[in-house]
Structures are given as structure tokens and as C-alpha cells.
Amino acid sequence: MMRQEKKSPVNQNVKEYLVEQPDELLKYLLEYFSSKKRPLIKAILSGGQVKVNGQQITQFNHSLRKGDQLSINWSKPSKKVKLAQLNIIHEDNQLIVIEKEPGLLSVASAKEKSKTAIQILKDHILARNPKDKVFVVHRLEREMSGILVFAKTAETQAKLQNDWNNYVIDRRYVAIVEGRPNKAQDTLKNYLTINKNNRVFVSKSADGSSMAVTHYKVIKQSRAFSMLELSTESGIKNQIRVQLAHIGHPVTGDKKYTAKKNPLARVALHAGLLEMIHPENGEKLRFELVAPSSFRNLVTQS
Secondary structure, three states, rough: OOEEEEOEEEEEEEEEEOOOEEEEHHHHHHHHOOOHHHHHHHHOOOOEEEEOOOEEEEOOOOOEEOOOEEEEOOOOOOOOEEEEEEEEEEEOOOOEEEEOOOOEEOOOOOOOOEEHHHHHHHHHHHHOOOOOOOOOOOOEEEEEEEEEEEEEHHHHHEEEEHHHHHHHHEEEEHHHHHHHHOOOOOEEEEEEEEEEOOOOEEOOOOOEEEEEEEEEEEEEOOOOOOOEEEEEEOOOHHEEEEEEEHHOOOOOOHHHHOOOOOOOOOOOOEEEOOOEEOOOOOOOOEEOOOHHHHHHHHHOOO
């Protein structure tokens, strides 16, 4: 691999390399930089410090071609870009994936227009490059924490929004509910309706309602609480919260939907896993955020 140093800012150590043979990106880096530790190589790659032909790449299995130009920032990697109430965990030329904290709106509402995830991202990337943009793909409820995806182009936004279910391979959530469900795992199916006050409730009739399907399994239990892993087949507002409340086991902290306790000072619902197909290159992306330690501690100690 030919090496050519490049002048860079003081806080960077950028060097450029010419790819001499086809291979997967991570394998290529491990082979040509065998003197460096594997965790360092992986951290630099996952941290967005590798560019191929000027494009930031984080996928380990990205296909390299002979003649590709690698640009690597060898400065100490940072796993996340930390901003107010969110962390950027992945960014390339099409997508920004973040970890959203509870209490932060995904997008503007009538009452809150500036302190939102999308506005924080816009301020961040505009300061870096005035030509960059951010587009909404999907949302997380304000009370939730976890993985949230934004697009960097209108074309990518349209692709994902128009065909979301075909791009998303797997999506899972973790919740702490009050009490102990009778079944270790189950599928919840209910018609849900949204009333004029923007509150969601279970309806006996299909008229004006949408079918919600949620799968859950119990991960851990105590006398007072249960930790559940959940997945959904539909994307209805407040779906998980409403259906769990309907079976008598509301998400703890969720006073809107009948929770009696609030031991964590938040709604204990977390979007922890997202596996999807990249809308541009077709590669599989997998993002996983362990639920807050307070979730497990609550179940262990109660």
C-alpha cells in the first residue's frame, strides 16, 4: 500500500493510502496495519475516521477496489460525537444515526421548535459545512431513548420513508413494565384509535382504527417489575405503551397510560436495536445500544 502524508489540522493525524488489491475494508486495514491493535483499527473505522475516495465509510465489509484512495485519521478515536441530549453514533454521506436521550423531541411541535433532535443536528452540521442538510426519516416518542435515523439528502429520505419496512431488517425495544405478565412471551394485537386530544386508546371496532401488532418476551423479572424485549409489525403512535397498559402492565413512569410508579423519573422505554439496509449501497447496517443500566438495576433491586 503506497503511503502519502497529508497536511491536516492540529487535532488530526490524517494520512492517505492507495489500495493495491480488492478486499473488504476491515480485512484490508488489519492486513496492512498488522502492527496496530485490532480494537484500534475497528474503533477508527466505526468512529468515522476512514474515507474511501473522499466518502466517510464505517461499514466493516465495504468493498474496496484496486486504485481506491483511503484517507485515515489516526488521531485517538472517539466512539461518539456528543451533543446536547444526543450522540451521533454513525454518519456517512447519506445517513446520520443518533442516540436520543429521553425528553428530547425528534422534530418540532407547536410548543417546541428549537430544542429538537433535528435542530441540534442541523446546527451541528451547518457549523461544519453550510451546504449539508438533515431530513426526518422516522421519529421516537419524546419520552423514549434510543436509536433514531435521519437522512442527509431528500432522495434518501424519500427512499426510506416510502419503503421503510423493506429497508429495516430488525428493530427491537426494551421496556420495564409494572408487575409480572402471565406469559413469558406473547403477541399483542389490538385496534388502536387516536382521539381529538391526541391520546391513543384500544378500540373494539376496526372502524377508524388501525391494527397494532407487538411481540414481547420477558428478559428478567422481580416481584414488582419485568424487563421486556419487544418488536412491532406496525408503527402506530404510542403503540407499545398503549398495548402494555391494556394488558395491565404499563411501562413504568408512563403516567399518561396508567403507570402507578415512576422510579426512574422517565418512561422506561428504549429503542435498543436497529438493523437495516443502506439505501445507497445495499450494505447491512446494525446499530445496538444497551438499555440504560438503571433499567436492569431496577429489576434486580426491586
